[in-house]
Amino acid sequence: MMVESILLVDDEDLFHLVFEDACSLLDIGVSMKSVKSADKAASMFKEWFESGKHKEKPECVFVDLNIIGSTFDGIELVRKINFEYGNHVVIGIISSSNDEKEQAKALQAGAQFWLVKSDDIEPRLERFRKDYPEFKNRTKEFTVYK
Amino acid sequence: MINFSQETIEQLITLKEDKNVFLEGNLLRLIETDNEEFSKYIEECIVHDKDVRRKRLEVTRQVQQQNRELLNLNDENQRILEELQMTLTEVEESKKQVEQAKTEALNDLDLLQKKKQTELIGGIVKVALGVITFIAIMSTGLYVFAIIMGKETTNIGQAWNNLFGILLTNAFSIVGTIMGVKYANKGKN
Numbered sequence: 001m002m003v004e005s006i007l008l009v010d011d012e013d014l015f016h017l018v019f020e021d022a023c024s025l026l027d028i029g030v031s032m033k034s035v036k037s038a039d040k041a042a043s044m045f046k047e048w049f050e051s052g053k054h055k056e057k058p059e060c061v062f063v064d065l066n067i068i069g070s071t072f073d074g075i076e077l078v079r080k081i082n083f084e085y086g087n088h089v090v091i092g093i094i095s096s097s098n099d100e101k102e103q104a105k106a107l108q109a110g111a112q113f114w115l116v117k118s119d120d121i122e123p124r125l126e127r128f129r130k131d132y133p134e135f136k137n138r139t140k141e142f143t144v145y146k
Numbered sequence: 147m148i149n150f151s152q153e154t155i156e157q158l159i160t161l162k163e164d165k166n167v168f169l170e171g172n173l174l175r176l177i178e179t180d181n182e183e184f185s186k187y188i189e190e191c192i193v194h195d196k197d198v199r200r201k202r203l204e205v206t207r208q209v210q211q212q213n214r215e216l217l218n219l220n221d222e223n224q225r226i227l228e229e230l231q232m233t234l235t236e237v238e239e240s241k242k243q244v245e246q247a248k249t250e251a252l253n254d255l256d257l258l259q260k261k262k263q264t265e266l267i268g269g270i271v272k273v274a275l276g277v278i279t280f281i282a283i284m285s286t287g288l289y290v291f292a293i294i295m296g297k298e299t300t301n302i303g304q305a306w307n308n309l310f311g312i313l314l315t316n317a318f319s320i321v322g323t324i325m326g327v328k329y330a331n332k333g334k335n
Contacts, residue, residue: 002175014210021203025196030172119207 003090003132005031007058009041009077010094011068015117019062019094022122028129033058038070038077045085057089060132062115065095065102075102075109082110090135098146107142116146147178155184162187168194267324274320278313285309 006029008019016034023029035041041063048057061081063074070077074093081091092113093106103114112135115124124145134140150158161167168191169177175192179185289306292299 014206014213017206018203018210021199021206024172024199025203027175030175032172119211 002027003029003060005029005033005058005060007041007061008032008034008094009036009038009061009067009074010034010064011036011070012064015064018121022125026122026125026129028125028132029060036067036069038063038067038072038074042072042077042080042085045081049085054086054088059136060090062092062094063111064117065093065097065106075106075111078106078111079109090132092135098144103142103144112140112142114142114144116144148173148176149178150184152181155179155181155187159183159187162190170195170198267327271320271324275317278317282310282313 006023008016010016010019013036020032020034023032035044041061045057048054063077065074067074067077072080074095078091078093081087081089087110090112092111092115093103094115094117095102096117098116106114113128113131115121115128127145131140131143158169169188170191174188174195177188179188285306289299289302292302
């Protein structure tokens with residue numbers, strides 16, 4: 001099952017390219033968009049929520065944990081999307097950190113997965129792709145891909 | 147999903163064969179066709195696209211790695227710079243301490259010299275006062291002895307008078323000089 005649309009929120013331009021190519025190679029997503037700041041992503045979700053344009057929302061959102069240049073971190077963005085802007089997306093954290101305390105916070109904020117970012121990201125994305133239908137149906141519990 | 151006309155399909159296949167130009171990107175996953183030749187073309191395009199993406203991914207990763215190394219080197223440089231700064235601060239601090247110690251040593255030396263000088267003056271004064279007191283006692287004793295014994299006291303009386311006058315004058319002069327020297331040195335110490 002392919003993801004219709006993916007939104008990546010990450011401050012690192014190079015990782016946008018890596019993520020896009022890796023997703024494309026693994027046939028994960030059809031449409032992909034990247035933004036560099038949590039504030040920008042939050043304002044996009046706010047607009048979709050307030051205007052009722054839920055169809056414009058991405059199907060799945062990958063949020064970096066520490067987004068340099070943003071006024072809040074990735075976990076706060078996940079919380080805002082889940083609790084303030086209507087949810088309806090598969091959302092999780094993508095980070096080089098594997099901190100269990102942060103993972104617990106992400107779970108509390110409503111994240112469905114935590115994907116550890118490293119050079120060899122494809123095997124993790126492959127596992128995520130297999131689990132994706134369950135995430136979409138909300139039948140899979142919080143999963144850490146490391 | 148997207149469907150292409152037969153004419154477009156032929157143009158795309160010709161473009162690939164003549165100029166090696168392929169369709170690329172996620173668009174390929176949205177194309178639907180019953181045309182066997184075009185299906186084969188799409189598969190070739192997907193293989194080509196994946197090949198290009200794989201190469202780009204490799205290059206991007208190398209750049210990421212180089213960036214990371216540069217960042218680490220930058221951190222290392224920053225650390226060395228901070229260490230150098232700290233060492234420089236310590237050297238300057240030591241220099242200040244040495245200069246302070248030198249100033250203190252010079253002050254101590256000056257103080258020692260003044261102390262010795264004062265001690266010397268004190269010694270001279272003690273000896274002078276001793277001599278004055280001895281002569282005063284001796285001359286007074288001699289004068290008293292002459293009076294008691296009923297001897298001629300005119301000369302010795304005048305001599306005692308002159309001598310005592312000179313001794314008192316000199317004694318006050320010495321005391322005045324010492325007081326003056328002490329007062330002058332008071333401000334410096």
